[in-house]
Structure formats: structure tokens, C-alpha cells
Amino acid sequence: MTGKLMAIAIVVTALVAGVAVYYLQVYAFYERLTPSGPADVQMTVAATGQAEPLAHTDFQAIDADSSPIRYRSCFHISGDPDALTERYLPYDGPVPLQAPGWFDCFDADAIGEALEDGRARAYLGQENIHYGIDRVVAITADGDGYAWHQINACGRVVFDGRPAPEGCPPAPEGY
Secondary structure, X not given: OHHHHHHHHHHHHHHHHHHHHHHHHHHHOOEEEOOOOHHHOEEEEOOOOOEEEOOXXXXXXXXXXXXXXXXXXXXXXXXXXXXXXXXXXXXXXXXXXXXXXXXXXXXXXXXXXXXXXOOEEEXXXXXXXXXXXXXXXXXXXXXXXXXXXXXXXXXXXXHOOOOOOOOOOOOOOOO
16 A cells, blocks of 8 residues: 555656646746837847847747746838848858747747748847847748847857857856
């Protein structure tokens, strides 16, 4: 009888732990961001290297303090998406990161496919928004926009415990 009770206790504990881990990963740490205006979406101008606000509507975003790469946003632009290529820096190697299922405007697989087949273009939103993390902005031919944070080349090296390569800003204390 003691063995059965012990087995039941182990199974119940495992189920509770599994549900808790799922909840913490998918819901607990994320928060919806309140739109704050034009600066919610910024892109880096090729001529100056400075980020500037991009006119947009229908902005939705989530973020979490638990990780610098949990940011995701969706929005729409009304101008000609092709005109952006003349003004803003392209982003090499964009890889949209999955968002929680409940944030349904951001479908990383669909965004990735659109980038691969040319229906969307990726731009540098802001370089080093956190050390080693860039904000990437993708705009589709329909004017739908998406942004996420992605580890850049400097971050990949420094986060592996190696010194910052030449051309990278010095790593902050503790990296």
C-alpha cells in the first residue's frame, strides 16, 4: 500500500511541476506592452546609422524582463514597403523567434517563409538595444510589420564567455 501511495505522490508532483513549468514559460513572464507612440517602431537609417521612428498603426507587443530576446511586436505601415529599402539598413540573417501561441499576430514560421521567398524584407531596427542583442524589423509587401530581438555577432561571442571581437563595443561588467 505504501508503494502505491508513493507512486501516486510522484505522479501528482510530476504533473503539478509540468503544469507550472508550462505556465511559467508561456504566460507568467510575458506582459503586453502599451503602445507609447511613434517611437514604438524604429529603424536604422543607412546614411546616418541612427534609428528613427517609423510611422505605423495597429501596434501590439509583448516582452519579458526574464530575457532580452523575448520581445515580439506586430504593426502595420501605410507607405510603400519597397521605398524602405532606399532609406534603411537591411539586416543579414534574420531569424524570427517563436512567440507564445496566445500572441497570435506573430507567426515566426510564416514570417520566416516570407523573408525566404522575398515577400518580406528585414531591416535593422536598433543595434545593441541590449548588449549583443539587435531589434530586427521585417516588413511584408502588404505593409504588415513584425519586430523581434535577435542575438548579434558580438553577443554570440561574448555570451559564450570569450572576449568581444574587434569592432564590437566592450562588453559590460559581468559578461
